[in-house]
Amino acid sequence: MTDLTEPIASLATELSAILGERGVTTELRAREKASADGSYLSPIITEQLPLGLADIVAFPTTAEQVAQAVAAAVRHGVGITPRGKGTGNYGQAIPIENGLVLDLSKLRGVIEVGNGFLTALAGTPIVTIEQAARESGQQILMYPSTAQSSIGGFLSGGSGGTGSIAHGSNHEGFVLALDVVHATPDAQLVHVDGDDAQPYVHTYGTAGIIAQATIALEPLQDWRGLFASFDTFSEAISVIREIGQLEPTPRLVSADLPVLANALPADPGIPKDRASLRAIIDIAAVPAATALIEAAGGRVEEVREGPQTAMKLSMISYNHPIEWLQKSDPGKYFHIEVAGDALVDRIDEVHAVYPGGMLHIEAQKNRPIGMLAGIYESAEKVYEGFDKLAAIGVGVHNPHVWFVDHEVERTLALAESTDPRGLLNPGKLQGKNVVEATS
Ligand SMILES: Cc1cc2nc3c(=O)[nH]c(=O)nc-3n(C[C@H](O)[C@H](O)[C@H](O)COP(=O)(O)OP(=O)(O)OC[C@H]3O[C@@H](n4cnc5c(N)ncnc54)[C@H](O)[C@@H]3O)c2cc1C
Structure with missing residues (x-):
């Protein structure tokens, strides 16, 4: 750990005493790895990368070490960005103000x-x-x-x-x-x-x-993985709300257009060029789900047992179809998070908002949610679509910003006492001062 400037050098020495030599690093490759996350999913964030670079990375292995490491960083006036597996897709784990990345992936058990x-x-x-x-x-x-x-x-x-x-x-x-x-x-x-x-x-x-x-x-519960397919996406989503409301409540109900389904890892339950509906359903609800699917013109491809099937279906839900789409055609697509009954009732208008518009949809209790993909032109074009979506009754969450957007006022009020110097994940809580180096 040579050539470090203050206060990083002193912090590195102190962290080594707390965590051992192997529990702290200032190697460039480790710092770069600790400064990236799943925000590659956003072309808008990707255009702005790198957003920051950790000066130092620490790996506590006990809860007490987390407290000791945080205390040391605070005494040295160094900002602290906590990190788990680094998959967050809004850039939340990127150390925007540099400083210490507290990698918690070894704090397991x-x-x-x-x-x-x-x-x-x-x-x-x-x-x-x-x-x-x-x-x-x-x-x-x-x-x-x-x-x-x-x-x-x-x-x-x-x-x-x-x-x-x-x-x-x-x-x-x-x-x-x-x-x-x-x-x-x-x-x-x-x-x-x-x-x-x-x-x-x-x-x-x-x-x-x-x-x-x-x-x-x-x-x-005794879960089953149900794979169904349809001639069209409209048919597939026509039953997504009803399947989501079955009792016992399903754990997951996802549906995709043929283009998105084709981009998923090959699976006999997901036939090529057909709209796909996949669900994790309590065994007691399988007959009712099957009846709904068949009445809508679909066919059940397979019903599989076992926790691995449920995990597999989970791992091709939510943002994952978008990630697979991006892998199949790199640099082409963006997505936004959307919600509302209009995703089903006005799907053609939803798709028309963006060139190449494609919805991945998930059932929820009250209203479906989804990831709307489109061909990326510019951030401005992405944001222009928000008003059009609102006009047809679609709620939008913007996944291209790294600021806290949940209970901001409450978080600011709490952080006044829990982080008086603005050292926790600096730059993520709007209105909060960023790190002041005081050592
Ligand atoms: C393809 C893809 C699919 C995804 N699907 C989903 C999904 O279905 N549902 C969903 O909710 N999210 C989803 N995400 C987002 C993300 O993967 C998950 O939220 C994930 O659980 C984040 O965990 P992580 O360990 O990777 O956290 P990180 O990315 O390491 O951190 C996330 C945020 O939490 C902070 N943080 C990490 N650990 C701590 C800690 N111990 N204490 C305080 N702050 C901490 C970080 O600073 C950062 O701000 C997806 C992302 C991608 C790229």
Whole structure:
């Protein structure tokens, strides 16, 4: 660790004492790796990359080390960007003001599984958590399609996924308790539960770093992976709301146009050049789902058992069809996040908003949501489409900005006391001052 300027040099020395030589690095390749995330999905963000470069990367392996590392960074006035698996697709994990990236991917382990809850360290992969829950006869309420990502990253940067039809977003009762670290010179683990834990969810670590999380579990269900196909996308989406409302509630119902389905990894359940509908359905609801699909002119290709099938279907849901589309035709497409019944009722108008418009759709309890892809021309053209979508009743979430956009006022108010110097994920919480180097 030569040629480091202050305060990074002093922080590196202190972190090495806390985490050991292997727990901290200033190697350029490691810093570059820690400064990129899933925002390659956005051509608008990609045009602005690199957005920042970590000066130093640290890898705590215990919750206590997280607190010690944060305290050290605060004493040196260095900004701290927490990082899980780095799959967040809005640039949330990029250290925009440089400084320390606290890579929590080695902070792993399921600590306790009880009746209706599971406690894990923040870097634990969600697939590991789902498996631990299953071994206890339970299941996690929801997980993102990036199931290999960390629970801390999902809570801080994600919102929902498989399970969201029944349970909504991850800030709606999914989290029971957290052990968080605030940005103070004497930082320690702070236990928050119930309502007090919710303000830390989906706020990109700007109000506190999650070291450990306790999440809700529910009794395990007997899931089936259902693969169906249709001649047209209109036929496929004509039943998505009804399938989403079956009882017991499905865990996932996704549908794609033939072009998007063709871009997915080859699978006998997803025939080429046909619209695809895929669902994770309780075994008790399979006959009703089959009847709906056949009445709409579709055919059930396969019904598969086993947790691997459910995981596979999850991993080709939400943003993933867009990612596969981009892989099949690099540099061509952008997407935005959309919601509303108009996605079904006015699909031709929705597709017409952007050249090459293509919707990937997901059932939810109240209204479908989706990812609307189009051919990328410029950021201006993308934003022009927002008003057109609003005019036909489609809600839009912009996935091309890295600012916290959930409960901003509440987060700012909380961060006043938990991060008085604006050192947590600097540049992500609008209105918050960025790092002032004081050492
Ligand atoms: C193809 C694709 C598909 C996706 N599908 C989904 C989906 O279905 N549902 C969904 O919700 N998201 C989805 N995402 C977004 C993202 O993958 C998930 O939200 C994922 O769970 C984030 O976890 P991570 O470990 O990768 O977090 P990271 O990307 O490392 O971090 C995400 C944010 O949380 C902060 N953070 C990380 N760990 C902590 C911590 N312990 N404490 C405080 N802050 C922390 C980071 O600073 C960053 O702001 C998708 C992304 C891609 C690229």
